[in-house]
Amino acid sequence: MTDTVHINTRIRRNAETLSEALESHMMKVFAPDARKELRRFSAGEAAELLGISTSFLRKLHFDSKIVEVHTSPGGRRHYSAEDLLEIRRTLEATAKTRGAYQRGRREGDKLQVLSFLNFKGGSGKTTSAIHAAQRLALKGYRVLCVDIDPQASLTTLFGYRPEYDFLNSGTIYDAIRYDDPVPMADVIQKTFFTGIDLAPGGLMLQEFEHETPQALLNNTQPPFFARLATSLQDVEENYDVVIFDCPPQLGYLTMSALCASTSVLITVVPNMLDVASMSQFLQMSADLLDVVSNAGASMEFDFLRFLINRYEPNDGPQQQVLSFLRQLFDEEVMVAPMLKSTAISDAGLTHQTIYEVDRSQFHRSTYDRAVDSLNLVNDEIESMIQKAWGR
Numbered sequence: 001m002t003d004t005v006h007i008n009t010r011i012r013r014n015a016e017t018l019s020e021a022l023e024s025h026m027m028k029v030f031a032p033d034a035r036k037e038l039r040r041f042s043a044g045e046a047a048e049l050l051g052i053s054t055s056f057l058r059k060l061h062f063d064s065k066i067v068e069v070h071t072s073p074g075g076r077r078h079y080s081a082e083d084l085l086e087i088r089r090t091l092e093a094t095a096k097t098r099g100a101y102q103r104g105r106r107e108g109d110k111l112q113v114l115s116f117l118n119f120k121g122g123s124g125k126t127t128s129a130i131h132a133a134q135r136l137a138l139k140g141y142r143v144l145c146v147d148i149d150p151q152a153s154l155t156t157l158f159g160y161r162p163e164y165d166f167l168n169s170g171t172i173y174d175a176i177r178y179d180d181p182v183p184m185a186d187v188i189q190k191t192f193f194t195g196i197d198l199a200p201g202g203l204m205l206q207e208f209e210h211e212t213p214q215a216l217l218n219n220t221q222p223p224f225f226a227r228l229a230t231s232l233q234d235v236e237e238n239y240d241v242v243i244f245d246c247p248p249q250l251g252y253l254t255m256s257a258l259c260a261s262t263s264v265l266i267t268v269v270p271n272m273l274d275v276a277s278m279s280q281f282l283q284m285s286a287d288l289l290d291v292v293s294n295a296g297a298s299m300e301f302d303f304l305r306f307l308i309n310r311y312e313p314n315d316g317p318q319q320q321v322l323s324f325l326r327q328l329f330d331e332e333v334m335v336a337p338m339l340k341s342t343a344i345s346d347a348g349l350t351h352q353t354i355y356e357v358d359r360s361q362f363h364r365s366t367y368d369r370a371v372d373s374l375n376l377v378n379d380e381i382e383s384m385i386q387k388a389w390g391r
């Protein structure tokens with residue numbers, strides 16, 4: 001008995017200490033006047049993103065074919081994300097084949113809605129979701145990120161403080177709640193990252209899990225599985241790609257995201273424990289999806305892929321698990337794995353991604369290895385999107 005009281009008091013004290021420390025950390029990382037800002041990109045990075053050579057890029061400048069960009073005293077050019085969009089427009093206008101530089105959605109192409117999913121926390125849903133969103137945005141796609149995790153890590157990565165900025169309102173919950181939902185457009189925020197908008201997440205989302213059983217009894221329309229899809233319809237013409245960062249559980253929110261999705265990426269760490277837990281996850285998903293599709297949800301996916309995360313190529317057991325997965329699931333396992341990298345986790349410590357940090361902050365080879373691996377993964381995702389559009 002005394003032990004119980006003791007532990008409660010201690011946990012409460014720990015909670016308070018932690019909360020204070022986090023608050024001061026947050027104030028440091030995100031001082032109110034220190035909003036995140038997107039860095040400029042080097043000529044090499046710009047050329048890579050545009051899909052042209054650096055010499056061609058130089059020639060375009062020499063011939064005054066494209067906008068002039070910020071140039072350092074030493075004569076190096078630096079490109080903002082807006083510059084890249086502008087250059088894309090210019091190049092596309094004179095390109096021989098349509099869509100060579102502007103690869104977004106055309107008339108008749110269906111909005112691509114990707115869910116990053118797994119009920120294992122820490123399998124890299126948020127990390128892979130945000131890197132995919134950023135790479136696609138830098139390649140000129142119009143991206144909407146939707147954070148449906150009450151823990152709101154994705155929202156935090158965009159420089160918001162969910163527990164201050166959206167404590168009572170302003171999250172995607174407002175758009176899907178059963179009483180008085182607002183249009184999705186009302187909760188969407190422009191972000192510091194050109195080309196990405198965000199529907200923020202936050203603790204309020206937990207209400208959706210609590211309220212759904214009653215809403216089902218009352219037969220409130222639309223039902224839980226159709227609520228994200230319905231509210232997305234409002235804004236879908238503004239985007240090429242929507243990315244859902246799902247919570248680490250198979251609740252109503254996740255089911256609603258799945259029903260709004262055209263494709264699913266299941267993040268998996270190649271070790272036996274994670275694979276065993278994923279097997280359970282797949283079984284439960286299949287059962288639940290049966291229930292909702294019987295209730296009338298449409299469940300046609302363009303693609304479902306396993307995204308291998310935290311891969312260590314020199315780890316024998318991991319290699320075995322990966323080849324086991326490839327044997328079982330064949331082409332459903334993405335070709336490119338996301339490597340385990342301290343550059344990814346270190347960037348995460350300051351709420352940044354690999355695409356945001358400056359190369360000089362890292363060991364060159366560590367940084368390059370991480371970027372190369374993420375680019376391969378995200379470009380594979382891009383090509384699946386292009387394929388879904390029939391290109």
Ligand SMILES: Nc1ncnc2c1ncn2[C@@H]1O[C@H](COP(=O)(O)OP(=O)(O)O)[C@@H](O)[C@H]1O
Pocket residue numbers: 120121122123124125126127128153248309310311338339340341342344345346348349
């Ligand atoms: N490939 C990776 N290499 C190193 N660290 C990673 C990698 N992927 C994710 N992490 C780190 O692992 C932690 C959990 O990842 P996260 O994406 O938040 O998982 P989830 O959203 O599935 O809970 C984060 O701190 C993140 O920086």
Ligand SMILES: [Mg+2]
Pocket residue numbers: 125126127149153245246
């Ligand atoms: Mg997450």
